[in-house]
Amino acid sequence: MSTSDATLAPTRAERHQKPRPASDFRPDIQGLRAIAVGLVVLYHLWPKRLSGGYVGVDVFFVISGFLITSHIHREIVSTGHLRVTRFWARRIRRLLPASLLVLVLSGLGVLLFAPSTTWAQTAREIAASALYVQNWQLATSAVDYMALDNVPTVAQHFWSLSVEEQFYAVWPVLILGLLAVMRLRGHRDTRKAVLAGLALLSVASLTWSVVSTLQDQAFAYMSTFTRVWEFAAGGITALALVSLRRPGATVAAWLGLAAVVGSGSVLTEASLFPGWVALFPVLGTVALLVSGAETPVGRVLATRPMTFVGDISYSVYLVHWPLIVLVPHLTGHPLRWTEKLLILVATLGLAWLSKTWVEDPLRTGPLLSKAPRRAFVFALTAMALVVGSTTTWGAVLEQREQRAATEAAQRIEAGERCLGPRALVPEDGCSSVAGDGPLVSPPEAVVAQSKDxxxxxxxxxxxxxxxxxxxxxxxxxxxxxxxxxxxxxxxxxxxxxxxxxxxxxxxxxxxxxxxxxxxxxxxxxxxxxxxxxxxxxxxxxxxxxxxxxxxxxxxxxxxxxxxxxxxxxxxxxxxxxxxxxxxxxxxxxxxxxxxxxxxxDVPATAGEPVPNCIAQHLNDPEACAVPRAEAVVPxxxxxxxxxxxxxxxxLNDLFCDAASCYSQVGDVIVYRDRSHLSIEYARMLAPFLDSRLR
The missing domain is CATH 3.40.50 (Rossmann fold)
Incomplete structure (x- = not known):
């Protein structure tokens, strides 16, 4: 797909004031990327110390809008047209090899180290991430009450990459559409026309972001439509960019840095974000882009340590989150300071390896760069393999769940003496509260009850x-x-x-x-x-x-x-x-x-979903019990x-004895999440409720 000639004529102001070339390499932007990824990684590792570090994602969105719009503008002005297929092929070569590799390795890590209760959700989210619709997968879960206890998966961070890929898919077509409309209406000053179009789009998206955040923040946070204005802000900056003179540039740089870093420090998970609050990191990023590399802030951003992290920032973002999710499964406890520091070091090392051995060779080498169709064939094949594998994975899990449900019904119907709540009835004389046989339904089947x-x-x-x-x-x-x-x-x-x-x-x-x-x-x-x-x-x-x-x-x-x-x-x-x-x-x-x-009401449980705890303590289910004094609350x-x-x-005596309240009773997992009864245990309470009502 390509377009006919569509040029951006210079405005009168541009003829009298030379714009800063958008094509020039900006080492300060690489440093800004380092700040963005640093905010995100430190927030994920120490969320209470850097409570608003999630704004690093918004910084990335503005930078992407700036760079991509600059590239599109430069190509149209220099060649008279934009080859959209070549643009998309470049994005594929740059982004997909590393991201799909991380998804595959993360899925293998989950199979090897994570409890079986996380497998089905992980399979769904890896498939959504491979198709770059993970933000919509999570947005749907965010408004699904039965999914509120879902634990984070190794692919959860792909929500922002999905938003970016959707932007890359639509943005060049949108700009060309604006150009076509303006040319049909007889506007020759197409630069100003595109700026006006992007401004209108930005206002509409920001307005929707404010309204949507007030209505349903969880959905708004993941929605592409509430983030479009952030990309547009970067695009407007690219098209309208002119050199600032000192001291204006220096003041803008310091204010921009304060807005970005301050947002990361001051905002919290309770902040109404994105909404209007996102103006602070977005405008801060715009100020840093406008101020350039010649200010004191720009010179610091352009130093080698900053540009090194900026160069590998994409891979840093890809690999840090799977490590954060998987390491606690390996150690058996929440992350400690030493483990967090080791994750930081491992993230930088793995990111450098990915950049050196995966990203750069496939981006610039002949395998994918000779013709756009090679990149498209690679993308379609690799995505199909990932989605096909996870779909098969999910189908196997679903068959196991159906088989478990059938076996559970048979055991319940048989009325085993110490099955389920009967294990806590003193008259039945059961030797173990947790039970000493196979589980009626395995943890992965129980946790699936929340989804279905x-x-x-x-x-x-x-x-x-x-x-x-x-x-x-x-x-x-x-x-x-x-x-x-x-x-x-x-x-x-x-x-x-x-x-x-x-x-x-x-x-x-x-x-x-x-x-x-x-x-x-x-x-x-x-x-x-x-x-x-x-x-x-x-x-x-x-x-x-x-x-x-x-x-x-x-x-x-x-x-x-x-x-x-x-x-x-x-x-x-x-x-x-x-x-x-x-x-x-x-x-x-x-x-x-x-x-x-x-x-x-049922007794309270410990912090993590009960099936996850049981899956990690199959040989010691009483490790998931809670002292009765803490579990039975007013x-x-x-x-x-x-x-x-x-x-x-x-019915508390069917959950607890004098000392503890249990998460597994008589070979039955009691809860399907943190507080809702499993189907099996709820059904087995019926005769006890019947007798007590009588």
Whole structure:
């Protein structure tokens, strides 16, 4: 694909003031790359000490916009056209060999050293990274409540590389499109026209970034559309760049450096980023680009140590994160200072090797550079091999999960004496709480339940306030109807209550919604940046109330909530507001003639997802236990039930003994993540809930 002649005519200002040649090599830009990658790597290693180091990615985006737009402008002005296929081939030679090699080696590292619970998620993300859509994969997970406990994978950092590749794919076509439109409209000053087009694009993207960040920060952070303006800022700088005179250049350089480094030091994970806050690192980078290499700051950036790190910055970014993820699996503990320093040294060494033996030879050698089609064939073949391998990997894991589910159902149906919660029943005389046989479902099958829950139609998503039509148990309702109401912890009891309904001949109506406890109080959740989810929860709770009060067939309401996960807004102190909100709802249901039973929330677990812990301690599952005094925490719903005169069913004795609360009981993994019950354990609680309700 190539274009007809499309030139950028110089403006009057450009005819009177010579622009700085965009084609000149800028060693200070290499130094700026070193600062950018340094911010990111140090943030990943010491997030509390450099809490805003993630802005290094934004610095890279601006630099990319500057350099790529400079290249496109230079080629169009000098040749009268732009060969887009050659442009894309150069990007392939520069970026894909090293990135795909790192993906392959990282996947092998996960298979060798990481627990099996991480394999399926890793396979999905490596495939997405190979196709350069990892940012959208993570953006989707960021708004998926059931994926919030996902642990970082070796490919997670490819989100920013995916955004960059999408930029490289679209940017030359976009600029040529702007040129074509302006020529059709009779504009001869195409430089000014393109600048105007990029300015409009930048304003639109920045506006969307601000709005999207307020609505859903997690999604906005990964979205390509909220980052376009950062590339555009670099592009505008490239087209409008003129030499600054001292002392203006020196002042701009110091202000730019302060904005970039200051953002990395001051911002935190709680900052509303990207949004308008990203203006600080972006404009700081623009100031450094404009000020040039002749300022004191520019001369420091152009020193050999800085340019060396800048030269290998791409490989540094590629290799540092897999090391950070994999080393703790090798050592069996979180990273310590000495290990972090060793990772820094190893990152620089591996990055230099990658640059010397992979990037440069394939970028400049005859194998891929003789003709663009060679680069495209390489890209398609290598990406297909990576995606095909990970797809096969995922299919094998899925077959193992299906086989495990079948075997689990057979063992549960057989009713082994010490299986599951029965191992904690003193009368059964079981010798081991954890069990001494094979696991009913292996850790990788249990962790997959969060991604693919059994009753997908029964728990409403975070942003949707509509009721779902979910009927379980005995749909005929021959012996009555009961309702299960609450947030995702109530949703985790769906297998329990479904089994209960089948045992008693009861129809079960389910009203559960992630992060939405059944309360009249206004809950707050750490990390929520807008009122959208709160408004959705309020509307959902109102709809549940209306449905329950209008349905005379519902005689019993079972409810449970993850109360320790929320804060509360109100006139009193937080806990009192929460208790009052739950109590008022229970009283309203009771006044309507419903019996209300609160099921006490499950005990708390340790920090990491339970299946991961079990996978790493298969021979010592009690290492994943938590002292009972720490695990059994106050449940505001229980306090509210006592105030409202509603009975409480407490199942903690089926999770804990007098000393500890367990993550594996009777050969069954108790939780599928950090706090939600596994399907197997929830189902096996049914006879105990049945007897206690009677």
């Amino acid at each position: 829950p059994l009753f997908t139609r029964c728990q409403q998503s975070l942003g949707n306030p509509a009721l779902l039509d979910c009927v379980l148990g005995d749909p005929s309702g021959a012996k009555g109807t009961i309702a299960l109401v609450g947030d995702s912890h109530a949703g985790a009891l769906i297998p329990t209550v479904d089994e209960l309904g089948k045992r008693r001949g009861l129809k079960v109506v389910v009203h559960t919604k992630g992060s939405c406890p059944a309360t009249d109080a206004r809950r707050t959740v750490e990390g929520e940046t807008s009122d959208e989810r709160q408004a959705s929860c309020t509307a959902y709770n109102a709809a549940v109330d209306e449905a329950l009060l209008a349905d005379a067939s519902v005689s019993l309401v079972l409810t449970s909530s993850y109360t320790r996960a929320y804060g509360w807004e109100g006139t009193g102190d937080g806990p009192e507001t929460g208790i009052a909100g739950f109590a008022s709802r229970y009283e309203r249901w009771r006044s309507a003639g419903k019996q209300v039973v609160v099921i006490a 449940d505001l719903a229980v306090s509210a039930a006592e105030r409202a005169g509603a009975p409480v069913v407490d």
